[in-house]
Amino acid sequence: MTVSYPDARGRYGKFGGKYVPETVMAALEELEAGFQEAIADPAFMTSFRDVLRDYAGRQTPLTYAERLSQHTGGASIYLKREDLLHTGAHKINNAIGQALLAVRMGKKKIVAETGAGQHGVAAATAAAKYGLECKIFMGAKDMERQRLNVFRMELLGAEVIPAESGSQTLKDATNEAIRYWVANVEDTVYLIGSVVGPHPYPQMVREFQRVIGEEAKAQIEESPAAVVACVGGGSNAIGMFSAFLEDENVSLYGAEAAGRGLDTEEHAASLTKGIPGVIHGAFTSLLQDEAGQITEPYSISAGLDYPGIGPEHAHLSETKRVTYEAISDEEALQALSLLTKTEGILPALESAHALALALRKAKWMSPADKLLVCLSGRGDKDVETIRHEWDGEGNDDEQR
Amino acid sequence: MNSVEQAARAAEDQLFIPYMMAGDPSFDASVEIALQLEAAGAHILELGVPYTDPLADGPVIQEASHRALDEGMTLTQTFSLVVAMRERGVTIPIVLFCYVNPLLRFGIDAGAEAAARAGADGWLIPDLPFEENEDVRASCRRNDLALVSLVAPTSEKRIQSIASQAEGFLYCVSSLGVTGVRNAFAEGIDSFLQEARAYSQVPLAIGFGVSSSQQVEAIQARGYGAIVGSAIVREIGKRKEALRHEHSRPQALEDIKSFVETLVSS
Numbered sequence: 001m002t003v004s005y006p007d008a009r010g011r012y013g014k015f016g017g018k019y020v021p022e023t024v025m026a027a028l029e030e031l032e033a034g035f036q037e038a039i040a041d042p043a044f045m046t047s048f049r050d051v052l053r054d055y056a057g058r059q060t061p062l063t064y065a066e067r068l069s070q071h072t073g074g075a076s077i078y079l080k081r082e083d084l085l086h087t088g089a090h091k092i093n094n095a096i097g098q099a100l101l102a103v104r105m106g107k108k109k110i111v112a113e114t115g116a117g118q119h120g121v122a123a124a125t126a127a128a129k130y131g132l133e134c135k136i137f138m139g140a141k142d143m144e145r146q147r148l149n150v151f152r153m154e155l156l157g158a159e160v161i162p163a164e165s166g167s168q169t170l171k172d173a174t175n176e177a178i179r180y181w182v183a184n185v186e187d188t189v190y191l192i193g194s195v196v197g198p199h200p201y202p203q204m205v206r207e208f209q210r211v212i213g214e215e216a217k218a219q220i221e222e223s224p225a226a227v228v229a230c231v232g233g234g235s236n237a238i239g240m241f242s243a244f245l246e247d248e249n250v251s252l253y254g255a256e257a258a259g260r261g262l263d264t265e266e267h268a269a270s271l272t273k274g275i276p277g278v279i280h281g282a283f284t285s286l287l288q289d290e291a292g293q294i295t296e297p298y299s300i301s302a303g304l305d306y307p308g309i310g311p312e313h314a315h316l317s318e319t320k321r322v323t324y325e326a327i328s329d330e331e332a333l334q335a336l337s338l339l340t341k342t343e344g345i346l347p348a349l350e351s352a353h354a355l356a357l358a359l360r361k362a363k364w365m366s367p368a369d370k371l372l373v374c375l376s377g378r379g380d381k382d383v384e385t386i387r388h389e390w391d392g393e394g395n396d397d398e399q400r
Numbered sequence: 401m402n403s404v405e406q407a408a409r410a411a412e413d414q415l416f417i418p419y420m421m422a423g424d425p426s427f428d429a430s431v432e433i434a435l436q437l438e439a440a441g442a443h444i445l446e447l448g449v450p451y452t453d454p455l456a457d458g459p460v461i462q463e464a465s466h467r468a469l470d471e472g473m474t475l476t477q478t479f480s481l482v483v484a485m486r487e488r489g490v491t492i493p494i495v496l497f498c499y500v501n502p503l504l505r506f507g508i509d510a511g512a513e514a515a516a517r518a519g520a521d522g523w524l525i526p527d528l529p530f531e532e533n534e535d536v537r538a539s540c541r542r543n544d545l546a547l548v549s550l551v552a553p554t555s556e557k558r559i560q561s562i563a564s565q566a567e568g569f570l571y572c573v574s575s576l577g578v579t580g581v582r583n584a585f586a587e588g589i590d591s592f593l594q595e596a597r598a599y600s601q602v603p604l605a606i607g608f609g610v611s612s613s614q615q616v617e618a619i620q621a622r623g624y625g626a627i628v629g630s631a632i633v634r635e636i637g638k639r640k641e642a643l644r645h646e647h648s649r650p651q652a653l654e655d656i657k658s659f660v661e662t663l664v665s666s
Contacts, residue, residue, distance in 0.1 A: 009531060019500055019527045021456040022562070023552040023573060165462050166452060175453055182456070185554060278501045278527065279453070291474035292505030293452045 005315070010199020013318060015311035018198040020178070020281045027185040032200040034105040039207055044104065051096050052211065055129070056086045058093075060212075062219035062372075067342040075225065075365035077358060079345070079375045080216045082236060089348060089377030090212060090236045091122035091193065097208030099126035102189040109133040109188040113163075113177040115142060115170035116302030117149025118377065119193030124158035126191075134158040137176040139169040142302070149381070167296050170306055174280050194233025195310035198281030202238075202310050209239025216372055217243045225369035226251040226361055229376070230354040231324065232268070232304035234313045236376035241322060251323070254313065255357035257299035258326035268297035269326040270309040271317045279308035285317070300329040300385065301349035303377075331356040333389060336379065348377035349385065403493045403521045404444060404546040404568030408603040408625060411443040415569070415625025416616070416664050417605055418632050419446040419497065421464040422481050423473025425640035429649065433636060434485045436653050438492050440660035444569070445490070446524065446627065449478045449498035456526040460630040464637060475502045475511070482518040493521035495548055495568065500528045503536070512539035522546035522568050530562055540567070553592045563599035569625060570600045573608045593624070613663050628663060635659045 005012045018028060038044045052058040061084065065077040082090040102110055110132050114120030120136040127134035136153055140162040143150050150160050161180075166172040181190040195202040195209075227244055229237035231254040244250045259267035267273065274285035279294060287295045287307040299305040316322040332349060335356035340346050347355060351374070358373045365371060379386070401409075408415055418437045422430055434445055450468035454461060473481075475498060482494055496515060503511045503525065515523065522545045528536060533547065540547045546568030551559055553573065563570055572593060597604055606619050607627030616626040635656055636643065642652035 017532055018529060019532060020529065021526055021552075022529055022550045022558075023456075023554055025529050025558060026552075026554040026556055165459070166466075171453065175455055178455055179458075275505070277504050278499075280455075281527070288501065288505065290505070291476065292502030293469065293474075294501070 005312070006199060006203050010203070012202070012312045012315035015282070015284050015314040016199055016202060017283050018281060019278045019283065020198045021182055023182045024178070024185055027181070028198055028200070030105070031189070035101060035200050035204050038101055038104055044100070048097055048100055049211070051100070052093060056092045056096060057084060058211065059215045060084050062216060065339070065343050068339060069362070069367070071338065071342050072359055072362045074362040074367070075369040075371035076367055077362060078220055078224070078370055078372050080212060080240065080372060082212060082374060082376045083345070083347060083351065083378035087122050087125050088380065089118050089122070090209060090239065091119045092125065093211060093239070094193070094205050094208040094235060095119070095122035095126040095191065098189070098191045098204070099130050099132060102132060102191070103130050105189070107187060107189045109135070109184070110191045111135045111137070111177050111180050111184070111188050112191040113137050113170065113173040113193060115139070115173070115305060116381065117142070117146045117153065118303060118381065120153050120158070120160070121149060121156070123191050123193070124153045124156035127158060128156045135180065136160045137163050137173040137180065139163045139167070139173045141168040142170065142173070146302070169296070171294065178280065194235040195238045195312060196233040196280055196282060196308060202282065202312055205235050206238045206242060206312065209235050210242040212236060212239035212374060213241060213243030216240065220370060220372055222370060223247060224250055224372040225365060226253060227372045228253045228255065228354050228358040228361065229374035230255045230304060230350050231309060231313055232257070232306045232350065233308070234310040236374050238310060238312055240374040241316070245321060252321065253357055253361060254322050254324040255327045255353040256309070256324055257301060257304035257353060258328040259298040259300070261328060262326055266298035267326065268299040268304050268306060270297070270307060271313065271324045272326045274309070276314070282308070282311045284308055284311040285314040300332065300389065301353065303348070303350040304353060325357055325360070327353040327356045333386065335359055336386070345375070346379035347375055348379050349382045351376045402544060402546045402568060404495060404548070405602050407443050407493045408569040408605070411625065413620055413623055415443055415603060415605060415620070416441055417444045417446055417625055417627045418442045418660060419448060419627065419629035420636065421448040421450060421461065421468050421633060422478040423450060423468035423471045424464040424633070424636060425467055425643050426471055427473070427477070427481060427484070429643040430481055431484045431488050432649065432653050433656060434490045435488060436657040437660060438490055440657045441664045442492055445492055445494045446497050446629070447478065447482070447494050449475050449496055449502060451499040451502060454499060458630060460634050460637065464633045467637070467640060475506050479514045479518040479520070482520045486519040494519070495522040495524050495546070496520050497524045497526065500525050508535050509539045512543040512545055516543040516545055520545070522548055524548040524550070524571065526550065530565065551596050553589055559592070559595050560599045563596045564601070566600050566602050569603045569605045570596060571627065572596055572604055572606045572624070574606045575609045613665055616663050631663070632656070632660060
């Protein structure tokens with residue numbers, strides 16, 4: 001299988017494309033031209049990789065999780081440690097890439113959306129480093145829930161603007177960021193946080209995240225039997241999978257959020273329970289009602305709490321190259337607890353979903369099989385949520 | 401020539417296109433509001449279909465969208481609303497302003513058939529650029545609907561492609577940003593409008609930020625149609641309670657009509 005998508009129209013099979021107001025079409029075309037020129041320029045890519053090494057902390061280690069593997073009793077589990085990056089997650093790879101591109105294109109201002117604040121912090125960090133003016137839209141509700149991250153972005157010099165429309169969460173922050181961009185396209189670049197949005201964003205973010213998979217593939221030496229990553233929008237997963245898509249003997253698994261259960265309304269399983277349609281400029285799979293109105297997702301993990309998914313994932317799901325399964329809040333919390341106790345690594349709640357799916361698969365594999373998990377972020381940001389969850393649900397001994 | 405283009409041409413230099421949101425503040429009130437808009441001098445009615453995520457709209461229309469969604473308004477219901485408007489005597493062409501996702505969910509072909517059957521005359525899909533509109537365009541052609549295109553000051557090299565395939569009227573975005581009331585028009589708008597006019601086979605109308613009779617007059621004096629959205633929707637929003645109740649509705653409708661008449665009184 002040769003991966004030649006997206007095509008000239010930004011399509012991954014039938015998914016992708018550009019569904020945006022005419023006002024930003026010219027800006028997308030400008031961005032696409034700037035991006036294609038940049039990635040074809042070895043000097044740009046070299047400086048990008050240099051910054052990732054000298055500033056963000058690449059390459060990240062590959063950790064053999066020995067005690068976790070023994071405890072699970074199956075495959076040998078390897079963790080790609082994106083949690084050790086500057087600002088605590090893989091998001092910084094993309095933020096630096098897009099900020100460098102903005103500088104190269106002569107733009108002085110960036111605008112971004114954020115859910116829990118991880119991408120916001122990464123974008124504000126990159127903006128600080130390159131002296132760009134930075135505005136971050138964040139749902140008014142999310143700002144309340146994540147006050148510390150708001151302060152962190154402000155410390156970095158960014159202006160955090162509450163999105164008061166709709167449900168006041170990530171989806172609405174994305175709407176507001178796009179609206180702001182529409183009104184200010186002449187001097188502002190939209191720094192999107194995942195492999196979502198109109199073409200060329202899904203491709204661009206993939207190119208800035210593919211370093212995850214390339215490094216891991218070189219580090220693990222023998223080919224892994226399976227690779228697992230979590231998917232909200234899906235940027236760490238695309239970054240990881242992109243190195244293995246053509247290796248047909250490698251099984252690929254994406255973990256989406258089942259929240260309180262797929263039989264409830266409270267989940268974010270945009271592939272398992274989604275229907276094709278348009279969200280934030282891309283034709284993809286999304287959570288919507290019968291009238292085509294976008295519905296509110298739910299997940300304990302803010303980074304997975306998104307009603308859509310990157311169009312390339314929708315394509316990889318349709319072609320069955322990647323198997324997507326949903327992981328509940330509870331399974332994620334159990335996996336998080338287990339990794340913390342067996343390996344001394346506190347993963348982000350997002351990454352705990354990948355881990356939970358990995359554990360599900362590992363049991364059926366042999367120790368000779370290597371199972372590679374993308375540990376996309378660290379859990380420091382989630383300590384409050386985890387504590388709240390445990391206090392709320394009673395402290396049974398098993399969890400302690 | 402479809403009915404939208406006919407109406408736009410017949411209006412000559414007086415072309416006026418108001419916008420209202422279907423179901424804001426209720427199904428019944430919307431029917432009456434449409435009648436008032438026609439009575440106040442509208443040549444074409446732009447009827448918004450509410451959507452949870454209206455990317456191209458500012459706060460005034462977002463709020464109207466939420467009011468309508470709370471009323472249970474959907475695309476299917478909007479088709480029924482058009483039927484009711486026709487039964488009550490609305491005769492001007494109706495263009496449905498609908499984001500692409502509700503239409504995709506309904507089905508592109510089924511949507512065009514239902515729109516035509518209900519008595520609507522065209523679609524305006526703000527998040528469907530011409531690169532993506534092939535299927536919708538074909539369904540419009542089969543059902544004798546106009547697919548109204550938007551062109552913006554930033555369209556530049558795209559102006560020719562958009563303007564030359566325009567149907568009904570060409571919707572020219574007067575300023576960057578989302579819909580809403582504003583005083584200033586974008587810089588360099590004249591050269592953009594002249595270029596659009598050179599390629600367009602249909603009349604041009606200007607929208608986004610048109611909110612006063614002076615603006616309407618200035619636009620019409622230059623030979624363009626005027627599209628007024630948020631300014632009217634805001635007047636409807638102010639009277640949402642009065643419009644919901646039959647006893648207070650007539651006065652509220654009268655007020656809205658007067659407001660619109662003032663807009664086009666030049």
